Amino acid sequence: MKVLVAMSGGVDSSVAAALLVEAGHDVTGVTMKLWGGESDTGCCSVADVEDARRAAQQLDVEHIVFNFGDDFMTHVVEPYVAAHEVGVTPNPCIECNRHLKFDRLLDRADALGFDALATGHHARIVATAGGGQRLARGADQAKDQSYVLYVVPSSDLARVMLPVGDLTKAQVRAEATRLGLRTADKPDSQDVCFITSTGGRRAFLGDRIALKPGRMVDNAGTDMGPVEAMELVTVGQRKGLGLAGEGEPKYAVAVDVVAGLVTIGTADDLLIDRLSITDVVWSQRPVYGEMMAQCSAHGEPRRVEVSEGELTATAHVRLIDGPIRRVAAGQSVVFYDGDEVVGGGIVFSSASTESAAGSGS
Amino acid sequence: MSAYLDHAASTPLRPEAFEAMLPWLQSNYANPSGAHRLARHALRAIDEARDVVAACLGAEPGEIIFTSGGTESDNLAILGVHDAVGGTVLCAATEHHAVLEPVESRAGRLVPVGPDGRIKLEALEAYLGPDVTLVSVMASNNEVGTVQPLAAVAEAVGRLAPQALLHTDAVQAISWLDVAGDAAKANLISVSAHKFGGPKGVGALVVRSGTPLQARHIGGGQERERRSGTQNVAGIVALAQAMQITVDERQSTVERIRILRDRLADGLRDAIPDLCETGVLTDSSLGQLTSDSSGTGPSAPDRSALVAGICHVCIQGIESEALLFLLEQDEVYASAAASCASGAMEPSHVLAAMGLPRELANGALRLSLGWCTTEAEVEHAITAITRAVERLRQFRPPTLASSGLVMGDSGRVR
Numbered sequence: 001m002k003v004l005v006a007m008s009g010g011v012d013s014s015v016a017a018a019l020l021v022e023a024g025h026d027v028t029g030v031t032m033k034l035w036g037g038e039s040d041t042g043c044c045s046v047a048d049v050e051d052a053r054r055a056a057q058q059l060d061v062e063h064i065v066f067n068f069g070d071d072f073m074t075h076v077v078e079p080y081v082a083a084h085e086v087g088v089t090p091n092p093c094i095e096c097n098r099h100l101k102f103d104r105l106l107d108r109a110d111a112l113g114f115d116a117l118a119t120g121h122h123a124r125i126v127a128t129a130g131g132g133q134r135l136a137r138g139a140d141q142a143k144d145q146s147y148v149l150y151v152v153p154s155s156d157l158a159r160v161m162l163p164v165g166d167l168t169k170a171q172v173r174a175e176a177t178r179l180g181l182r183t184a185d186k187p188d189s190q191d192v193c194f195i196t197s198t199g200g201r202r203a204f205l206g207d208r209i210a211l212k213p214g215r216m217v218d219n220a221g222t223d224m225g226p227v228e229a230m231e232l233v234t235v236g237q238r239k240g241l242g243l244a245g246e247g248e249p250k251y252a253v254a255v256d257v258v259a260g261l262v263t264i265g266t267a268d269d270l271l272i273d274r275l276s277i278t279d280v281v282w283s284q285r286p287v288y289g290e291m292m293a294q295c296s297a298h299g300e301p302r303r304v305e306v307s308e309g310e311l312t313a314t315a316h317v318r319l320i321d322g323p324i325r326r327v328a329a330g331q332s333v334v335f336y337d338g339d340e341v342v343g344g345g346i347v348f349s350s351a352s353t354e355s356a357a358g359s360g361s
Numbered sequence: 362m363s364a365y366l367d368h369a370a371s372t373p374l375r376p377e378a379f380e381a382m383l384p385w386l387q388s389n390y391a392n393p394s395g396a397h398r399l400a401r402h403a404l405r406a407i408d409e410a411r412d413v414v415a416a417c418l419g420a421e422p423g424e425i426i427f428t429s430g431g432t433e434s435d436n437l438a439i440l441g442v443h444d445a446v447g448g449t450v451l452c453a454a455t456e457h458h459a460v461l462e463p464v465e466s467r468a469g470r471l472v473p474v475g476p477d478g479r480i481k482l483e484a485l486e487a488y489l490g491p492d493v494t495l496v497s498v499m500a501s502n503n504e505v506g507t508v509q510p511l512a513a514v515a516e517a518v519g520r521l522a523p524q525a526l527l528h529t530d531a532v533q534a535i536s537w538l539d540v541a542g543d544a545a546k547a548n549l550i551s552v553s554a555h556k557f558g559g560p561k562g563v564g565a566l567v568v569r570s571g572t573p574l575q576a577r578h579i580g581g582g583q584e585r586e587r588r589s590g591t592q593n594v595a596g597i598v599a600l601a602q603a604m605q606i607t608v609d610e611r612q613s614t615v616e617r618i619r620i621l622r623d624r625l626a627d628g629l630r631d632a633i634p635d636l637c638e639t640g641v642l643t644d645s646s647l648g649q650l651t652s653d654s655s656g657t658g659p660s661a662p663d664r665s666a667l668v669a670g671i672c673h674v675c676i677q678g679i680e681s682e683a684l685l686f687l688l689e690q691d692e693v694y695a696s697a698a699a700s701c702a703s704g705a706m707e708p709s710h711v712l713a714a715m716g717l718p719r720e721l722a723n724g725a726l727r728l729s730l731g732w733c734t735t736e737a738e739v740e741h742a743i744t745a746i747t748r749a750v751e752r753l754r755q756f757r758p759p760t761l762a763s764s765g766l767v768m769g770d771s772g773r774v775r
Binding site: 112 | 682687753756
């Protein structure tokens with residue numbers, strides 16, 4: 001098969017390419033240039049493109065670069081900034097997978113005559129009884145990336161290959177070492193590729209929007225002091241609010257950017273057992289009732305009951321085995337049947353059955 | 362069958378230039394600054410090369426500085442003059458980055474160009490004043506092939522800013538234009554060997570006597586202390602050999618290649634009716650383009666203001682990256698805009714300066730011919746480009762891919 005492999009310059013995608021070459025495929029590597037701004041690890045700096053190119057050279061496959069900078073700006077960066085302006089914290093990796101890797105790049109691969117697109121994600125594609133495909137967790141539970149891939153339509157999975165999904169991270173590194181790949185010891189990329197570790201979200205957002213000051217209040221409405229930048233406060237945050245001291249630890253339990261108010265409460269106030277989600281996608285058909293759900297990027301799977309929402313592509317999620325820490329609006333909830341992804345959506349509100357205090361977040 | 366149509370990026374080494382290099386790579390490896398006979402041999406080779414280059418460029422031998430290539434020559438001209446005299450530097454908005462970046466680093470000003478890529482003389486005139494010390498206008502553009510009106514530029518500078526020096530980047534021009542004549546008024550002229558059949562890594566800068574210039578490489582004092590560093594003897598000898606042949610054969614090459622270029626452009630226009638031939642746009646045809654976005658330029662193109670070796674087109678609804686990949690499968694080697702260090706294609710500042718809509722510029726294709734281009738290559742390219750465009754047009758255009766609403770079969774709504 002003619003396979004286009006998305007190579008970020010990291011060890012996973014290098015090994016993905018190597019495995020496809022060993023399996024006898026006609027492999028071409030591609031690196032997407034997505035972000036032209038500052039970046040320290042990232043997936044799109046010149047150094048990473050170089051790593052990808054050198055890995056491709058070692059494998060003796062062609063390597064090309066596609067500039068999708070405009071699309072990345074439109075579909076990932078601008079929505080990320082706009083969301084923060086209204087107090088929503090999106091997961092840009094999910095939007096990048098949705099719009100760039102598995103839409104723009106997949107379409108490009110089609111147009112250029114490739115039979116499949118491969119990536120180095122730790123996830124697997126499994127056949128379903130009905131003859132279709134479904135996404136499933138990677139063999140390495142600790143490195144599983146199925147959570148950020150739930151947005152890939154199952155109709156597209158037929159043209160997608162995830163060669164390292166059956167390997168643990170240790171096996172991937174061992175394979176890279178065996179093949180002598182120069183990326184074998186490269187550290188895993190962390191965090192959002194367009195946000196630098198030195199400047200953080202503050203520098204990134206501050207360069208693009210006027211950060212809005214606000215006030216902190218407790219549940220009773222008592223003023224607790226000023227907030228420098230509303231857009232930088234995340235639900236569940238404890239540090240950096242100037243609230244350290246005696247007594248019970250205090251957290252940001254609700255952030256209303258528009259009103260300029262952060263509600264401060266205790267760990268208990270953070271607990272929620274109901275979530276409402278939007279932009280819901282299903283891997284086959286909508287399924288409601290009891291299932292497992294992962295409610296944040298590194299969260300434990302929980303037993304939930306899912307019911308249909310009132311509006312198109314919305315749903316309600318109830319945690320069956322008790323509450324969890326509040327999930328910020330904009331984060332994704334992904335549903336599983338065992339290891340297999342059945343769907344997911346984006347949180348727009350969360351609440352606790354116990355207390356009336358926490359509607360909206 | 363293959364077709365190499367990327368001569369503006371680099372053109373093949375002339376066999377004579379290759380032969381001329383060999384003695385200086387194999388048997389005489391002496392440093393030309395040395396104090397023995399072998400060194401004097403090498404120095405003589407450089408001096409003779411200097412004579413050849415001076416004669417080809419209409420300069421005196423002492424006015425030739427050998428450099429590592431076009432970028433160094435451009436940098437040395439702009440920064441070397443500015444460091445020596447200060448003041449304001451002007452350049453055309455479509456200059457190569459090797460000129461643009463130094464000009465911008467000295468807070469210089471960019472002079473706008475028209476839709477055909479030619480500098481707007483009235484804008485230049487408005488910018489010229491007593492503060493201007495250097496004006497840099499390329500002889501011909503590397504992307505689109507536009508020939509700049511150097512004589513008119515020199516006249517305007519002489520009239521409105523007589524104190525200012527004139528630099529011309531002639532890196533793309535040696536094969537196609539009479540640089541000695543066209544740039545006779547220029548105080549500084551940049552050239553690069555691998556654009557006219559010499560090797561990569563060697564170039565030259567003409568610096569007319571009396572031109573103030575601060576050296577950027579200091580050390581051993583070579584090149585009359587204007588460019589220190591041991592000379593690239595083999596490269597310099599080959600540069601001179603290639604330049605001599607190129608200039609000698611220029612007239613017949615231009616005549617032959619112009620016919621092939623016209624065949625290429627006309628063949629593509631016939632096969633792809635909504636194709637926009639870039640270098641021939643006028644104010645009215647550009648206005649039409651931006652209003653209806655149909656993608657066609659003037660019906661009877663006047664290519665007299667273009668060098669013979671470049672055919673630049675923009676193809677509506679096509680993305681250069683995808684097109685170049687498909688062309689490569691048919692062994693047609695071309696380019697779009699300048700590449701950045703990562704290898705990704707960046708939107709062309711030249712097309713932007715000419716006022717082309719971004720969407721059309723995304724479909725840019727530069728086909729550049731050279732001294733060894735054949736008719737068979739041109740015919741193969743027309744066939745391959747036509748086929749690739751047809752294939753890409755079967756797939757959804759990029760404008761739809763990036764629009765909001767896409768409905769997948771799995772019921773996702775975005």
